[in-house]
Amino acid sequence: MDSHFKNGIGDGFIFCAYSFEPDFYTKEKINKIDSLQVLEKSFIDLQYFGKKESGNIGKGKLSLYPFHPAADQGTASQTTCYMESSIINGVKFQTDLGLTDIIIPNYYENDDLGQFMGLVATINKWLKKNRIGSKRYYMTIPITYHTIIDAKKIDDLLYTLTDIDIEFDGYYIVCEPKLEIRQKINIDFKYLRNLSRVLEVLKKQKFITIYSYANWDTMIFLATCDIDYITIATYENLRSFNIKRFLSSEDGGPSKGWYYSEKLLNFIKAPFIELIRQQDGLELIKNEKNIFSDIILEANYPWSNQKADVHKNYILSIDRILKEIGSIDNLIDRKNFVIRLIDRAIDSYNQLEVKSVYFQDESRNYHLGVWKSYLLAK
């Protein structure tokens, strides 16, 4: 709330059912701010993703929503009829709250894409008869990793999503990146190419596109496609969207946190900051005009993942760069701009090596060459 209302970060909010109970939205104030003022710029993601696979996602606050599949302890949630009805109830919940932008919740389908597309078509038919004119509806499309790397499946999916009868105003794209060990973003060409294609084709067909659970690698997708909305979040919280997150416990453990550097286009593990300072390299990583970065780069800053400044540094920086990229209308100019950012980051890494700063694990440059090659080849 502070980041948006005090620091001007982002255009609005996306509330996830996992973290916020249903009563949260009907309170008079949310974080001391009038609820109506918050809700008029809010989306709610009801996060139905996991239920079809597992009967035990009574985690977080999901099961507090009476219509949510997580609240159903039996196996009814696996029937098509139940799924349709829970989706419709999820839509009604949002319209009753008075939201203008409705994210239609959806289940993910691990094996049978045909069944998934059938469910999308059924909900589309329902919407055709039941839509409220002043509202915008976005169908959730959860894409599993093994789907996103399969060009044929993606083409089949896009064929259905772009049919002439589609009533949705847009799509809310949720994609599993499935990360390699010691990497925070996926650098598989197939992943980059196919996810980019999903966004580009939907946008070309005049759908409003929302890329959800985005990491900073979203700038690569934004470089070639005018995505309408991108949802970002504090890095440690949603660093890797994974449907299994809704199925089993995945605790992170304590961390001193990470410094997001817009000059390296990467996160640096907090302990490296001291080394960089010693080697007189802070200017090579420092985020410009970012008060939170200034604070956390001060000597003796008590690094902790719990501190708001650590997260605000990231969201301020990524918000700014995404807006800057998005403001370039010509897509060729836009792509070249992002390539220049990548070149600058490669150069910063090189200069740090001259200063004997060699990063390890996720902090190293494992992604920039792939990004550059990918964009040059587009």
Next chain:
Amino acid sequence: MNVQVFTPNFLKHFGISGFYQQEKKGGQKMVYFPICNGEYVVLKHLHSGLGDRETREMEIYEKFKAINGIPKIIKIEQYGNETFIIEEYIEGNTLIDIANQYAGNGDSVKKLIWTIMDIMHPIWEAKYVHRDIKPENIIIRLDGTPVVIDFGIARDLEANSITGAGWQPKSWRFASPEQYQGDKDKISYRTDFFSLGILAYYLFHQYLPFGNNEQEISNKFKSKNESFITHKDFPLTNFCIEALKFSPAERPRKIKDLINLL
């Protein structure tokens, strides 16, 4: 059977006073050109009666009879054990016979494609797809307006298919990648968009964009290389670029979106 073996009773029954053109043989039917009750008409004799395809074709003509750009059925009749269809006679030329008149003539090609799309618009909206748009299936009336004929393999997307999975009927010169692949689930109005793109290109250039034979075209589709060369004066380059996307998902979604590219 040919015109020589029609019995007097047959001629009397259908009011035939003579024939204005030699009969033609086509597939499972013979097509005659009689003068019935003073009117030029087309008489189709179906050797095997009304099968699924003919029934569907007749349904389409009946359903869209208000459209002035598809054949009009006058009547369907059983005579003895034989099935006959009497259609209006469309005076004009089959487009394949006069295709060279469109060579390099961008305005004429544009006008023709626009009119065909106008004819097909309500048919596509009603979830039918022609699946075989090509110069042989378009008659140009004497006033220059087109008539789209032969809905024999048209498909009602909301009904059961009459073709099996794995193979799709196609005329190789004007067929889409999904027809080449036999991908039945991807046959839609956007399949016709592709054929119209090929048709527009062919009429102006007098050759095909993706190859000169079935194998070349198939290879081009498999290569996923969508590029083709257009003449600098071709006014429908953008139309073709969008209509000829190999993936149907990338072709215009709305009919008006494609029309706007004209």
